Amino acid sequence: MKLFGNTISLGAIISLCRALRHGLAAGLDFPRVMEMQASKGALELRAICSDLAVQLRSGESFKDALQPYKDRFPPLFSELAVVGEETGNLPEMFGELEKYFTLRQTQGREFRSMIFMPVFQLFMAIFVISALIFILGFIASTSGGKPIAVLGLTGTGGAVTFLVLSLGSLFTIYFFFKATQKSYGFRGKVEAFLLRVPKLGACIRSFVMQRFCTALYLTTGSGMSVIKAMDLSLRASGNAVFINAFPGIRYSIKAGYDLQESLTMSRIFEPRFLEVLEVGETSGRLSESMKQQAAQYAEEGEFQLKALTKMGGFAVWALVAIIMIFMIMNLAGIYLGALNSVGG
Numbered sequence: 001m002k003l004f005g006n007t008i009s010l011g012a013i014i015s016l017c018r019a020l021r022h023g024l025a026a027g028l029d030f031p032r033v034m035e036m037q038a039s040k041g042a043l044e045l046r047a048i049c050s051d052l053a054v055q056l057r058s059g060e061s062f063k064d065a066l067q068p069y070k071d072r073f074p075p076l077f078s079e080l081a082v083v084g085e086e087t088g089n090l091p092e093m094f095g096e097l098e099k100y101f102t103l104r105q106t107q108g109r110e111f112r113s114m115i116f117m118p119v120f121q122l123f124m125a126i127f128v129i130s131a132l133i134f135i136l137g138f139i140a141s142t143s144g145g146k147p148i149a150v151l152g153l154t155g156t157g158g159a160v161t162f163l164v165l166s167l168g169s170l171f172t173i174y175f176f177f178k179a180t181q182k183s184y185g186f187r188g189k190v191e192a193f194l195l196r197v198p199k200l201g202a203c204i205r206s207f208v209m210q211r212f213c214t215a216l217y218l219t220t221g222s223g224m225s226v227i228k229a230m231d232l233s234l235r236a237s238g239n240a241v242f243i244n245a246f247p248g249i250r251y252s253i254k255a256g257y258d259l260q261e262s263l264t265m266s267r268i269f270e271p272r273f274l275e276v277l278e279v280g281e282t283s284g285r286l287s288e289s290m291k292q293q294a295a296q297y298a299e300e301g302e303f304q305l306k307a308l309t310k311m312g313g314f315a316v317w318a319l320v321a322i323i324m325i326f327m328i329m330n331l332a333g334i335y336l337g338a339l340n341s342v343g344g
Contacts, residue, residue, distance in 0.1 A: 012042035017098035025091040031056040118312035134159035187240035206301030212237040213294035221287035
């Protein structure tokens, strides 16, 4: 999801693709389906569909009618819908787009569901530690003793400081990454680093490759040029490392190298993927090969994400446990010191 811009939600795009697929397959003309969506479709799409219907009725092509709104739709939707119009396969193309965006929506929901508990645990740990700092300081102030320091912090001031530093750091990181989504140069460096992080990098790569393979399956099966298919597929990956690789890949293809050689020279693809790509390209079944690869990467990504969320939850609770043990040892030390002084 983007912090800036006025892009249309995945749910609305899926609804539009489904309506267009059903309407066109039932024999309704394109303008009529758009008119129906202008009155009954998703609220955020009604004004756009109304204008598109008018343009289509006046004889404009879908490509020209969609031009003012291209920035509001994902590039893959705009390009493949136009290809569907030019090849006379609009119902089939909207059906494939519906499947693609539904998969993306489902994966997004599953991801949020899986990371909810570790994130919740992290925030709870921050508040629990802050509360302990405050309570221990309060007890010490009422008894006249020395407060036990937690991470070097004591009392109300320490609790507030811990809260501000912890939550402030998390929100700063979150909004910083959101604000730099458009800067592919900076994003490329950050995401290249993340791809090299053990476990995490493999999980990220699996989902990036799943999106890339799905888009390549759709684009190569549509009959568009290889360069255009690569441009759209790399952008659909959603990863700046892949997006930034397009100029080099385009240059290699124009220089006469085949697709497998061009992707190999980019140095961002795994050997196992390149082997499958070469077989698919040689056999003339590239589109089918990419569809199978997309399913495989989706399965791998889901398995890796589940493992990561378990590790994240364990790490949060391990951190809290370490702090609690440290505090208990401090309390025990104070108690034993008091007993020794009485015995002496």
